Amino acid sequence: MSYYLLALLLLPLVGSGIIFAWKGNNSKQAAFGIALLQMLLTFYMLVDFDFQPTVDSVLQYEINQPWSQFFKSSIHFGIDGMGMLLLLLTNILMPLIILSSFNEKINYSKSFYGLIILMQFGLIGVFTSLDGLLFYGFWEITLIPIWLIAGIWGQENKRLEFTTKFFVYTFVGSLFMLIGLIYVYNHSASFALIDLYNADLDITQQTIVFWAIFFAFAVKLPVFPFHTWQPDTYTYSPTQGTMLLSGIMLKMAIYGILRWLLPIAPDAIAGISGYIVIALCVIGILHGALIALIQTDIKRILTYSSFSHVGLMVAGIFASAMLVMKGTFTIEGAEGALVQTFAHGINVVGLFYCADILYKKFKSRDIRQMGGLASVAPKFAILFMILLFGSMAVPLTNGFIGEFILLKAIFDFNVWAAVFSGITIILCAAYLLRMYGKTMFNTGDKELLANIGDLSNVEFSVLASLAVFVLMLGIFPQPILDMVHSPLTFIYQSMLK
Template sequence: MIIFSNPLLIIMILPLIGIIFLVLFISDTNKSFLKIFSFLITSLTFLFSLVLWILFSESTASFQFIETYPFLPFFNLTYTIGLDGISLFFIILSTFLINLCILISWEFPKFFVKEYFLSFLFLEFCLIQVFCVLDILFFYIFFESVLIPMFLIIGIWGSRTRKIRAAFQFFLYTLVGSFFMLGAIIFIYALKGTTDLLILWFTDFPIKVQLILWILFFFGLAVKIPMIPFHIWLPEAHAEAPTAGSVILAGVLLKLGGYGFLRFSLPLFPFACLYFNPIIFLLSLIAIIYGSLTTLRQIDLKKIIAYSSISHMGFVTLGIFSLTVNGIEGSIILMLSHGLISSAMFFCIGILYDRYSTRILKYFSGLVQVMPIFVIFFMFFSFANISFPGTSSFIGELLILVGLAKISFSLLSLSLIGVLLSASYAIWLLNRVSFGSLNLYYFKLFQDISRREFIILSCLSTTVFWLGIYPTSFLTKINFSILSLVKQLFL
């Protein structure tokens, strides 16, 4: 009965039910039922996450839907879950995109179909845990568990010959970075005797200890975003991953680092955040400018979007470490927006790859003549990617720029360079793929998007448009949590 009284517990348990049922009761040969059942489980999970949104009270900064279970009482370790305004929408984003990933993969896996859908259900379970667990040790466990299904998705169902190398590169880069964070967690437990976040928020660390712990957490979280110079694994992982793998990697996994900064670095180590601010600003500006310039010289469509993600994540870290209410609000909105827009862009590229078996830019031209519906969606998401007014990214970047204006005009001016560069590569890509003369030398047969692809792109575009024209529906749930966080920073 406790489970049914708390929708958070329901969305945690549904993927596990799906995993158990797939393993025990569904045959590998029954591929149609595998897909239908997986879609049903992820759809129910998404619907219950919307129930969380409806029931979530926007008038308090306290955690809601809290449940606590003893894990190792002798060692003072408890498993605690709960939601605040920051984590609520990351859970909704995760369940929404996993559901779409099942639809995206409807015709994709030709082998190990059961294992493929099991990987996505396990990934959904781990992501929900990451965003709702309130203990830094359990956060680390699920933070690292996410690597396992993603490693399998890239390494087994990747699209090209370098998929094994890309999978190991992704796994090792992120795992090694997280070892530093594990060392910090062990040190915190030795120092305070607990890893419960709700207790640690009301404890003070000495200044030198804060600096050391912040650096250790930084390595673990910066690799996940990824920040320059920890970004090497990202373009290769995207290039080799299947379409659904790229969607969930860009849509949710890149947000784990930003969420970790908000959840742990800012409230636990406020002095260190102020101390290291100049370094973060420098790395973020390098990421924005370097990411944009590198995007302009790519020839692989997936790598173009991958490098543009590095640039957008630079804006996210600028907003987080501006330590202003507007900046942090903007960083959360931009992370949600990027999760939707980058997912849509990778899906659009996946559509082209499914039809023409190539992602090399020079082969595409004039698709508006033969794929007009595809080009309409591609144009919308390209403009959303450059933060066109009326789209979700515009709200996120605007709030970040307002936050930067409150602390440094020079920082604001330099970050605007990234806005101009992002417009350059997005318009260049859109023009190169959609317009001009049709390249009949390489392709003879053309097909516009199917009904299934239309539904997926419509869901993503509607959400992007909704967040762009009515951000208040999101910000009202987030505001109190951010105000509480900023107050804690400057107490």
Template sequence: MFVFSFNPLLLTMSLPLIGIFILIFFISDNEKLNIKVFSLLITSVTFLSSLLLWINFIESTFQFQFLQTYRLSSFFNITYSIGLDGISIFFLLLSTFLINLCILISWENPKYFIKEYFLCFLFLEFCLIQVFCVLDILFFYIFFESVLIPMFLIIGIWGSRERKIRAAFQFFLYTLIGSLFMLSAIIFIYSVKGTTDLLSLWFTDFSLKLQLLLWILFFFGFAVKIPMIPFHIWLPEAHAEAPTAGSVILAGVLLKLGGYGFLRFSLPLFPLACLYFNPLIYLFSLIAILYGSLTTLRQIDLKKIIAYSSIAHMGFVTLGIFSLNINGIEGSIILMLSHGLISSAMFFCIGILYDRYNTRILKYFGGLVQTMPLFIIFFTFFSFSNISFPGTSSFVGELLILIGLSKVSFILVSFAFIGVILSASYTIWLLNRVCFGLLSTFYFTKFQDISRREFLILLLLTFIILWLGIYPHAFLYEIHFSILNLFKLLFLKF
């Protein structure tokens, strides 16, 4: 184990900011390659720094690690606190890993405003690291909303089609309005308790009526981000118009912010309200699974197929979180990490097809096994991962969630199994339409299998999905102690 004389978490958080400051001085017209190389260097070092945090993470502890607190105002009792536990460290790793891949994915795109494009991704990385590290609900809200700014620009400026402005505003307004309810709850908590420090609030009791009110306000902010039905309207449009790297980070990390918020804030702060609203969450989750799956079967746009399937998978996540037992919650965390990898891989595969076909309409595809055999091998693997095939990461997550749900109600398990069957239906249908049948060449512009860069990206994602599926203990061990700490807090409040 390495010994640090400083907090290594501060280094990880500051690297994207350093990269932004240096990148501003590049001349975008003359230094396109240098901008890409420098951005890749910064994101790679940030990812390695986050790996160093995991290496030095003490697994068998209930405490937050790499803690650092700065008192910003004694008069207003405002502090800036950071730290990691077994839950947040893996979301931090997921964020730094996928941002690094996004830089590689964007190596040949965009064609304009290149410096600004990579600046957006560096700022997005900084905000995401903050979201998973801060231990103060006010600063969590600030960075939770700051994520909207670079994502709005990525969709609105570098989107692929004419409706990109509409999609960007739809994404921005839906998520902003939902989060305003959460802001009102944070202001109320500060006015009543005099602090926004999360570790202090965990040991503070709220009355039942107050818990119900605050839970609802937080729920709107998190439900839009997941998104739960009926707050999902923005997601398919945002995915359809975003560039490939934008879709990767949107599906890979941004959809996880709502689930992380439920785990970090709603469960420990408002446990009685979570019990009270459990039936409502189960209803919304089952609707998301069934409606999302059935709607996926009706889509003709490749990106919208994956977008609606994401709604169904996140329905499983909310079922696991609000099962309120260790198996269900651990399964929901594993499924979020798994979905972040698999959906990113699927969107990247669709981006590869779009580069060659210049269309995402399903009926123009077919017979690609004849011209792109390497691509089809990866696409088949990710498709089977998407249906939770044994040995892949999603299988571990969904199995734990179903075990957790079985302790609540077998009716819930039965409906969840229908979602599993529907997931297999639309995924195999998509795989069959793209891979097999007669070769469609009408829109085919480039007869080329995947490049070395694309092969490297897909191979990395394949390796991690298999690692998480075959040896989940490497991740579950750290998660388990943090979940036990969460339940210890719940029992104290009950």
């Protein structure tokens, strides 16, 4: 069965090369076709996937081939429930992100779509690598395409400033992660994941490794105060770049914390480091929500909203980790984080696409210059509201169950942390409903509205597809919980080594 995973890895790599060499003018159709094949292959693999394996046999579709005796590293890939969830998110969103560009005129389109598919290759590698050196390699591969996408197709007068900051932040963070992984490798038998878990590190060494690796993940998420690259990068990147960054790329760090950080440095997490991370997350949750409340640029509202939501996910993961190290075995925080990871990916991609649609209709990102759109674009108003409800965690939408589990996990750890984190539910409703009211129901320019139509077929297809996931996962979240239970149990048990 391992050849399915091999195909999943090789198809976007070969496909990106084909697109770069494409001689016709339909590179976007080629990219969409490759992304669609990836999605169908992932669904096919899901059919044969064991949702409830034993804790000792969580890996499926495994590939393991030694390649360097000098580095004691292997070409080692495999999928467990957590990896499968992230593969599903990646390969569901990729064709929709590509489809969202079909109504646009993209300069250097072969390079644009080739980079998107190359990025898909890197993301799949990150979510399936079981070797530290391999994981780092794929982590870096994802940086290059998104940096080029943002730098070449981003807002012209801002490109140099925001892409330089983005590259410096992420490259330095990645360098710290590499140093941390090498340090662990020097105290273990090889770069294999399980050997890194079993590395012989004392509390001081674990603390050094923890902060080295966590810094890379904190930048990518981002976690307060490592977020200053995010607002400009999300705002001035092309829409598809913003969707890739917010919908999929930041999930690499959530995955990395669970897969690569917790079991390597459990004693560090049980100490002051864990408290510092949770405190930074709670500060970020409130900071992001309060800044979103006063923004008028619709992309910045969604950017700070995303920043706030990510803080809640990380706080939930560390709350459960600290409870485990203190003798209370629970994986609720991690389960809630992964449910919310999938939900957030769907919601934020949809909302940034809605922001792009609004920009094209009103020629502005300022919500004060919009209004009255519900009267002339009812389909858009309905789908926009469904995605908004998902982000607000309204019951029976995909955001509700994950946020509920996360707040419970944080409450079990510390009541006050849960209280401050829970305030964001109110703030989130305030800034998102304010945004919706000003764009949909505020008094608009009647002459402008008379020339604005509803959604095109492409726009409707993308938003309707995402809205289906919002509602479907809100009503049936249990498959995700079943999928991630065994791997998370294994990870948290590994912390007790």
